[in-house]
Amino acid sequence: MLNLTRQMIEIRSILLSVGGSNALRLPSIVVIGSQSSGKSSVLESIVGQEFLPKGSNMVTRRPIELTLVNDSTLAAETAEFPALKMYNMTDFQQVQKVLYELNMSIPETEAVSSDPIQLVIKSPKVPDLSLVDLPGYIQVEAADQPVTLKSKIRELCDRYLEEPNIILAISAADVDLANSSALRAAKKADPKGERTIGVITKLDLVDSETARQMLTNKKYPLKMGYVGVITRPPPSTSLFRRQSGAEAFIAQQNFERAYFKEHKDSFIGTTVSTKALKKKLMKVLERSMANCLRPMHVVVSNELEEASYKYKVEFNDRDLTSEKYMAQTIDNLKLAIKEFSERFGRPELRALLRSELDQKVLDLIALRYWNKPPVTNKNKESENEPSLDELATAPPNDTYWHRKLDIATASLTKLGVGRLATSLISDAILTEIDVLLDNTDLRSHPMIKNAIKDAAVSVLTTRYNSTAEQVENCIKPYKYEIEVDDREWALSRQHATMLLKEELKQCTSAYNQLKKTLGGNKLKQITTYLENENNLVGQTIAKENLGFSPGLLSRGREALFLKERSRLLAMRLKFLQSGCKSKDNKYKCPEVFMDLVAEKLTQTAVLFLNVELLSDFYYTFPRELEKKLGKSLTPEQIEQFAKEDPKVKKHIELQERKELLDLALSKIEDVMALQKRIV
Numbered sequence: 001m002l003n004l005t006r007q008m009i010e011i012r013s014i015l016l017s018v019g020g021s022n023a024l025r026l027p028s029i030v031v032i033g034s035q036s037s038g039k040s041s042v043l044e045s046i047v048g049q050e051f052l053p054k055g056s057n058m059v060t061r062r063p064i065e066l067t068l069v070n071d072s073t074l075a076a077e078t079a080e081f082p083a084l085k086m087y088n089m090t091d092f093q094q095v096q097k098v099l100y101e102l103n104m105s106i107p108e109t110e111a112v113s114s115d116p117i118q119l120v121i122k123s124p125k126v127p128d129l130s131l132v133d134l135p136g137y138i139q140v141e142a143a144d145q146p147v148t149l150k151s152k153i154r155e156l157c158d159r160y161l162e163e164p165n166i167i168l169a170i171s172a173a174d175v176d177l178a179n180s181s182a183l184r185a186a187k188k189a190d191p192k193g194e195r196t197i198g199v200i201t202k203l204d205l206v207d208s209e210t211a212r213q214m215l216t217n218k219k220y221p222l223k224m225g226y227v228g229v230i231t232r233p234p235p236s237t238s239l240f241r242r243q244s245g246a247e248a249f250i251a252q253q254n255f256e257r258a259y260f261k262e263h264k265d266s267f268i269g270t271t272v273s274t275k276a277l278k279k280k281l282m283k284v285l286e287r288s289m290a291n292c293l294r295p296m297h298v299v300v301s302n303e304l305e306e307a308s309y310k311y312k313v314e315f316n317d318r319d320l321t322s323e324k325y326m327a328q329t330i331d332n333l334k335l336a337i338k339e340f341s342e343r344f345g346r347p348e349l350r351a352l353l354r355s356e357l358d359q360k361v362l363d364l365i366a367l368r369y370w371n372k373p374p375v376t377n378k379n380k381e382s383e384n385e386p387s388l389d390e391l392a393t394a395p396p397n398d399t400y401w402h403r404k405l406d407i408a409t410a411s412l413t414k415l416g417v418g419r420l421a422t423s424l425i426s427d428a429i430l431t432e433i434d435v436l437l438d439n440t441d442l443r444s445h446p447m448i449k450n451a452i453k454d455a456a457v458s459v460l461t462t463r464y465n466s467t468a469e470q471v472e473n474c475i476k477p478y479k480y481e482i483e484v485d486d487r488e489w490a491l492s493r494q495h496a497t498m499l500l501k502e503e504l505k506q507c508t509s510a511y512n513q514l515k516k517t518l519g520g521n522k523l524k525q526i527t528t529y530l531e532n533e534n535n536l537v538g539q540t541i542a543k544e545n546l547g548f549s550p551g552l553l554s555r556g557r558e559a560l561f562l563k564e565r566s567r568l569l570a571m572r573l574k575f576l577q578s579g580c581k582s583k584d585n586k587y588k589c590p591e592v593f594m595d596l597v598a599e600k601l602t603q604t605a606v607l608f609l610n611v612e613l614l615s616d617f618y619y620t621f622p623r624e625l626e627k628k629l630g631k632s633l634t635p636e637q638i639e640q641f642a643k644e645d646p647k648v649k650k651h652i653e654l655q656e657r658k659e660l661l662d663l664a665l666s667k668i669e670d671v672m673a674l675q676k677r678i679v
């Protein structure tokens with residue numbers, strides 16, 4: 001013996017995992033028999049375990065592909081359901097239960113499913129065999145089922161009965177062989193009786209002469225002959241059980257042995273006993289596997305060639321596994337983060353924060369200086385407040401203007417620059433991570449994309465409070481005193497001028513836009529009306545709106561506002577040129593002074609943001625990614641990730657297929673070489 005079956009079973013399981021072509025299947029022994037013929041008893045006595053589900057309502061609804069592996073290193077039988085990832089099961093009642101449930105998952109209305117159950121049993125006592133227990137073959141004839149279901153069952157069974165499979169046709173000795181539906185079905189699939197082994201069970205129930213005639217059946221001669229067995233199930237199946245599995249089968253074997261010994265003479269020249277059946281099955285299977293080697297080699301070579309060609313053309317022979325894809329993804333991401341860190345450093349940070357603070361400065365100045373205080377009855381005192389037009393000519397020590405600037409400055413320094421700046425930068429980083437992810441392969445991986453975003457958020461969150469506090473602490477001195485030198489003043493004057501010019505431009509353009517949409521004349525009419533109305537404020541004269549709609553009036557007010565804002569801005573710009581040359585004039589130049597404060601706040605904040613938040617993020621985030629994606633994911637999660645992308649899935653699966661076919665082919669070649677040497 002070459003132990004060929006064992007090796008072929010290995011090759012078969014490789015080819016099974018490749019899936020696809022049926023031609024890749026190696027021969028199995030397909031067991032058929034009518035209900036109560038003793039089919040289960042035969043299978044169980046081969047295995048030496050009671051494991052098949054019992055019941056009258058057609059408990060076998062899916063083919064069971066049973067692989068027996070002889071493993072002398074094992075102390076006892078173990079079972080596994082590879083598809084369910086259930087391994088090393090030693091409780092065969094549990095196996096029975098799983099099989100029952102797997103069968104019952106097919107509803108009675110569907111009768112059968114062609115999706116097979118894969119069951120592997122390893123034991124030091126079983127022979128290397130691959131068997132198939134077919135669903136209710138015989139029920140086809142017996143049961144009262146609709147024609148479509150019958151033909152469905154028949155189709156499924158016929159496919160298993162095809163070459164190169166061996167048919168194990170089980171008939172009970174106490175039923176006339178002419179009525180054996182197993183033999184009838186076998187004859188249809190194998191008319192010349194070349195691949196069928198007949199098994200006659202329950203020999204103990206007939207007299208020796210009848211038994212003998214059955215075993216030498218002349219009506220339906222089989223090249224591989226008949227084997228007689230007594231597989232009377234062990235007493236453990238009776239109501240008064242519990243003989244342990246192994247003991248029960250020893251009892252069955254002893255009974256069988258004793259029976260054939262006692263009737264030795266009647267069975268001369270015939271093959272009897274479960275032991276002889278096992279031996280025969282091994283021999284027959286090995287021979288038919290050997291016959292399959294050459295055609296299998298051709299089929300596998302062709303499949304491999306086809307897969308390799310596709311692999312080359314579609315994927316340029318580029319090696320890819322789920323793990324590699326994941327590693328590549330992490331590397332690409334790290335690279336993208338590195339590039340981002342080069343693009344987004346201290347200068348960018350500074351620009352971002354400065355522009356945010358510029359906006360705040362403009363808002364504060366607008367609020368405190370440029371907005372004309374609304375003059376109403378209730379707001380009498382504001383009538384006495386000097387208007388901005390008077391600022392230029394106010395005496396240098398006018399406390400009103402001093403207080404105004406102090407308040408505006410305090411509003412800026414006490415704005416919560418720490419939190420504002422930290423949030424601003426964190427948001428900018430997160431937005432960039434989003435953009436970055438959408439520019440990599442990760443865009444089609446929602447699961448990992450979210451994990452990465454979560455990682456970024458968690459890195460930033462851990463630094464958020466301490467960064468905001470540090471920044472806030474460091475700008476604290478500016479809340480009390482701000483020193484100014486000439487150079488800083490000159491720069492801020494320049495910058496403030498630029499900002500005011502931009503603001504003026506926007507005001508003018510917004511005004512022109514309104515003018516364009518309303519028409520110059522109309523706008524004039526409305527604004528004149530509104531100006532008159534303003535002049536009448538406080539008087540109780542009934543006002544007419546001259547037919548202007550509330551919408552038009554609100555636009556008119558907007559136009560007036562813009563016109564006034566533009567006038568003030570132009571005036572302030574002019575004053576910035578003439579009256580703001582020296583820092584000593586700071587109370588008359590709030591735009592310049594506030595700009596200077598914003599600059600100082602920016603400079604200080606940036607120092608800490610850069611070290612505490614940005615540099616720390618660039619250092620920690622890639623490590624966090626490695627931790628989150630590289631190490632804490634299970635192989636299944638990595639595979640799921642890689643295969644989320646259809647193109648990657650196709651690539652990986654084709655590569656796996658190619659590798660498996662390659663492995664199978666080299667194993668087939670090894671076996672062929674060995675066979676040649678021995679022959």
Ligand code: GDP
Binds near residue numbers: 033035036039042230
């Ligand atoms: P299945 O329906 O074809 O799977 O048949 P089972 O293996 O369940 O057996 C049907 C019945 O025949 C059971 O009651 C068994 O006890 C009985 N039986 C099976 N084999 C033998 C045998 O060799 N001798 C005797 N006397 N009874 C047997």
